[in-house]
Each structure stands twice: as C-alpha cells, then as structure tokens.
Amino acid sequence: MHLSRLILSEFRNYTQAELTLGPGLFLFCGENAQGKTNLLEAVGMLATGNSFHASNDREVVKWLAPDHIARIEGYVQRREDALHIEIALFDPTPALSPTAITRYAMPETPGSAVLPRKRIKVNGIPRRVMELIGQMNVVFFAPADLHLVDGSPDERRRFLDRALCQIQPRYCQALVKYRKVLTQRSALLKRIRDNLEEARMLDYLDEQLTTLASYLSYERRQMVTLLNSEAHLLQLAISGGREQLEVIYHPSFMLDARWTSVEAIQQYREQLNSIRKREILQGVCLLGPHRDDLEFVVNGVNLLTYGSRGQQRTAALAAKLAELAYMRASTGDEPLLLLDDVFSELDHTRRDYLLQQVMQHEQVLLTTTELHDLPAAITAQAHLYQVREGRLQAL
Ligand SMILES: Nc1ncnc2c1ncn2[C@@H]1O[C@H](COP(=O)(O)OP(=O)(O)O)[C@@H](O)[C@H]1O
Ligand SMILES: [Mg+2]
Structure with a gap:
C-alpha cells in the first residue's frame, strides 16, 4: 500500500501543507527542529490514530492555531481498494470558536460545547480509533x-x-x-x-x-x-x-x-x-x-x-526489517516504511543493507538532516523535499 496524498493543517509546526505522493522513495531533508519528525508522526497517526511519541493528543495541535484543531488527511492506495482517512484533533484547553463547535460537535448533542478530543472518519464515515487501526499499516523506524x-x-x-x-x-x-x-x-x-x-x-x-x-x-x-x-x-x-x-x-x-x-x-x-x-x-x-x-x-x-x-x-535492524516482513505476510500488503533519521546512525555495512531493503519497498518516507549522509543511490532515485519551518518544498 502507499499514501497518495497527505494534507495537514494546524498540525505541530505545519500551518498548511499538501503533498502528492505515490510509490517510491520520498526524502525529506532539513535542519533540526524544522518539522521532519512531525511529518512522519502525522503519517503514523493515520495508521494508528495515536502519536508515536506525544503523551497527549492535544500536543499535536499547532500552538496558537485559530480554531485549536489539527487536521490530518490521507488518501491511501491499498492493493485492493483506496481509503480516505481524516483525523481532527482538538485542543480543548482554550475556548473553541463558535464555527469549530458547529462543525465538530457530537451529532447526539448538537450545538454542545462538549467536544471529543479526536474525530476520525474513514471514507467519510465516523469511526473509533479501534476501527481505524489496521486499515493502513506502517513500520516506523527511528534512532x-x-x-x-x-x-x-x-x-x-x-x-x-x-x-x-x-x-x-x-x-x-x-x-x-x-x-x-x-x-x-x-x-x-x-x-x-x-x-x-x-x-x-x-x-x-x-x-x-x-x-x-x-x-x-x-x-x-x-x-x-x-x-x-x-x-x-x-x-x-x-x-x-x-x-x-x-x-x-x-x-x-x-x-x-x-x-x-x-x-x-x-x-x-x-x-x-x-x-x-x-x-x-x-x-x-x-x-x-x-x-x-x-x-x-x-x-x-x-x-x-x-x-x-x-x-x-545489527540485531535491532534485523528485528525491525523482520517486523516489516511479518506485517507484509500477515496482511498480504506492503506497509509504509517510515525512516526517521536512521541512516546517520548506521555504519557502512548496515547502511548498505538497509538501503538495499529500502529500494525494494513499495513506499518509503525518509528524513535526514544531511543529504550527503545518504548513499548517492538513494538521493538519485528519491523524490526530494526540503523541510523548513513547517513548510515543504520540492527540490
Ligand atoms: N504543537 C506544536 N505547535 C507548533 N510547533 C510545534 C508543536 N509541537 C512541536 N512543534 C515544533 O516542531 C519543531 C520540531 O519538529 P520536528 O519534526 O521534531 O523537527 P525535526 O525536523 O528535527 O524532526 C520544533 O521547533 C517544535 O517547537
Ligand atoms: Mg526529527
């Protein structure tokens, strides 16, 4: 499977971002604290409904976002069908605007100011986290x-x-x-x-x-x-x-x-x-x-x-790659592979090995601070993006 489109709004340090993706290797490069991990976190949330590292959903809502609502939207192409996943996350701490309340209030309590922390839709139908999990699969690999x-x-x-x-x-x-x-x-x-x-x-x-x-x-x-x-x-x-x-x-x-x-x-x-x-x-x-x-x-x-x-x-790398194979075998589809800044942490042999696996994979999203940390074979094949202050720019 692969993500064909990703739309973020008010998510972490992204005000608004849109990405068209597809099968292949997507490389996001940028200095520290620019939004690379945040981007992978958003993709991970489409798969699991939860963040890999936030202790609280509220954390991902962009600071001072006017509506106090973060949104992640993804179009997923699976082997057999396609999915449209939408997640809206609320920061209930500040008072919500009246438009936000009418837009996201629970249907059973129209106009109510009591909002859930998170709303999920799959193909336009409201779903619980438990119903989202498993629709799209990812393997996340960080240092x-x-x-x-x-x-x-x-x-x-x-x-x-x-x-x-x-x-x-x-x-x-x-x-x-x-x-x-x-x-x-x-x-x-x-x-x-x-x-x-x-x-x-x-x-x-x-x-x-x-x-x-x-x-x-x-x-x-x-x-x-x-x-x-x-x-x-x-x-x-x-x-x-x-x-x-x-x-x-x-x-x-x-x-x-x-x-x-x-x-x-x-x-x-x-x-x-x-x-x-x-x-x-x-x-x-x-x-x-x-x-x-x-x-x-x-x-x-x-x-x-x-x-x-x-x-x-080596054993950690072997276990992670085995996880990928395990997910593929269990679901009959390729999970997305998200690699967050791992190449810089590996020596040559392990790097080459990971690379070899990565090149065979349906879709890989990879982040790095240093483009030349990566083997030329990767950069030559990848779709390159620069990440700067929560903005994405194709290179
Ligand atoms: N809720 C939020 N609202 C706005 N900015 C945020 C939020 N959460 C984190 N950030 C900012 O995101 C940046 C870190 O992004 P991250 O993706 O981890 O960077 P990196 O490119 O190093 O992976 C930091 O500058 C941090 O202040
Ligand atoms: Mg990072």
Whole structure:
C-alpha cells in the first residue's frame, strides 16, 4: 500500500501543507527542529490514530492555531481498494470558536460545547480509533529503535505491541482492557494491604487478568516465532554469514508452548495464587505481559550482556526489517516504511543493507538532516523535499 496524498493543517509546526505522493522513495531533508519528525508522526497517526511519541493528543495541535484543531488527511492506495482517512484533533484547553463547535460537535448533542478530543472518519464515515487501526499499516523506524536490544524491556514490549496492534484489532482491544484490569488490580492490592478490602476480592479481577494475559502472551509468542526465521536470515546476511541470531520470548510467567489455552490459563492462575502474598505486600501486579521481555542471542551468547554495540545494532535492524516482513505476510500488503533519521546512525555495512531493503519497498518516507549522509543511490532515485519551518518544498 502507499499514501497518495497527505494534507495537514494546524498540525505541530505545519500551518498548511499538501503533498502528492505515490510509490517510491520520498526524502525529506532539513535542519533540526524544522518539522521532519512531525511529518512522519502525522503519517503514523493515520495508521494508528495515536502519536508515536506525544503523551497527549492535544500536543499535536499547532500552538496558537485559530480554531485549536489539527487536521490530518490521507488518501491511501491499498492493493485492493483506496481509503480516505481524516483525523481532527482538538485542543480543548482554550475556548473553541463558535464555527469549530458547529462543525465538530457530537451529532447526539448538537450545538454542545462538549467536544471529543479526536474525530476520525474513514471514507467519510465516523469511526473509533479501534476501527481505524489496521486499515493502513506502517513500520516506523527511528534512532531509538536501534536500542531495541540494549534499551529497556518496555521498548521491546512496545515493539511487539505496535506490530500486533496494527494487524490484529482484537489484540489491541485486549491490550487496552488488560491495562485497565492491571490498574484496577494494583489499586485493589494496595487496599488489601491496607486492610480496606479482603483478599478474595481479587478473584474476579484475576479471572479477567488470566484470560487476557494468556491471549496476549499467546499472540506475542506466535509473532516472535514468525519473526525469528526472518530476523535470523537478516542477521546472517548483514554480518556476512558470521552471526546466527535467535530472538527468544520470555513471558514473565511460566508458559509452555505445548499447553492448550485452558492449561495455560490454569497454570497462570496457580502461579498468581502462589505469589499473592508478595503482590499484596508490594501493591503491584508482578506477573503478566506487562513484565514480558525479549532476549536476543547471537551464536549462543546473550547480546544484552555480551554483545558488541555493532552486534546489538545489527540485531535491532534485523528485528525491525523482520517486523516489516511479518506485517507484509500477515496482511498480504506492503506497509509504509517510515525512516526517521536512521541512516546517520548506521555504519557502512548496515547502511548498505538497509538501503538495499529500502529500494525494494513499495513506499518509503525518509528524513535526514544531511543529504550527503545518504548513499548517492538513494538521493538519485528519491523524490526530494526540503523541510523548513513547517513548510515543504520540492527540490
Ligand atoms: N504543537 C506544536 N505547535 C507548533 N510547533 C510545534 C508543536 N509541537 C512541536 N512543534 C515544533 O516542531 C519543531 C520540531 O519538529 P520536528 O519534526 O521534531 O523537527 P525535526 O525536523 O528535527 O524532526 C520544533 O521547533 C517544535 O517547537
Ligand atoms: Mg526529527
């Protein structure tokens, strides 16, 4: 699939921007703080309804925008059909203008000043975030992703979740629900610790927790299994045949691949019971997908502890490219590849390898501060744009 048109208004530092795109390589170059990452963020939001890094939707609304509304519009060409996605994001802090209120008020409360934070339409029909996810797929690759191996476990979980959420709305729903249960359960654990509630009150939440957790872990393990064969080949190729990579999924509780889902839930429940006292004492949930991790092993050695920086980066790159292949295989269509300033962080071999993959891809949006950081093969083929102070100019 590819994005054929992108329109932004009052989004981050863009007042108004329009881009005609298509299959191929699009290169956005500009100095720091000009709007390169913002542009990719907008494209990512079309796919997931949420920002890759904003903690709050309100953040993306351009400061001092007259209507306090940011809009992102995209036309997507998929293998079988086309989509028109519109997202409007509101900054409810300042008072909204009367025109904004009549334009975006909820249909069920006409004229009401109570507005949602975000309105989404797909082909003109209002949709919820959950219904948007999966319509358009992206793989986002930023310098932080090169720390997939040596960064925090949180990032490795996010890596799994990002891909799984995009290809399986059901996973995304379960994850949201799981997080809610987790919050409720932690609060309850603290109340039990403080003798405000009885321990048996946990039973009901544990029931939900175990079902959701088993499902999430099952899907994560499936993904890692599929990811592995591809990542293995990539690491081998990038390292000139020297490095055998294995990605191992470590759920925070004991989980045997041979167990049925009923057995898995049963086992998880028993493990939960056995640590109940400790959980109450600490007032936190100690077992579950929120504590999962991934281990990267090269030639039998753990990369986090013993890998060189180079090996860690190769593995991160291999994992990201494997994610791309995984999404392609799962959806039957090519996701968009968004590369935010990653070439400058890679050495020659890895750069060439990434480049080779990039050139074969249907659509790639790539940002850089330094054009000559990029191999000539890329710049010669790319559609070039200059990004300056939230404005795009074809070069
Ligand atoms: N809501 C916003 N309104 C206006 N400007 C913003 C907003 N959010 C971020 N910016 C500006 O966007 C710029 C950063 O853009 P970014 O895309 O991260 O730059 P880069 O080109 O380095 O990737 C900064 O100048 C920042 O002040
Ligand atoms: Mg940037």
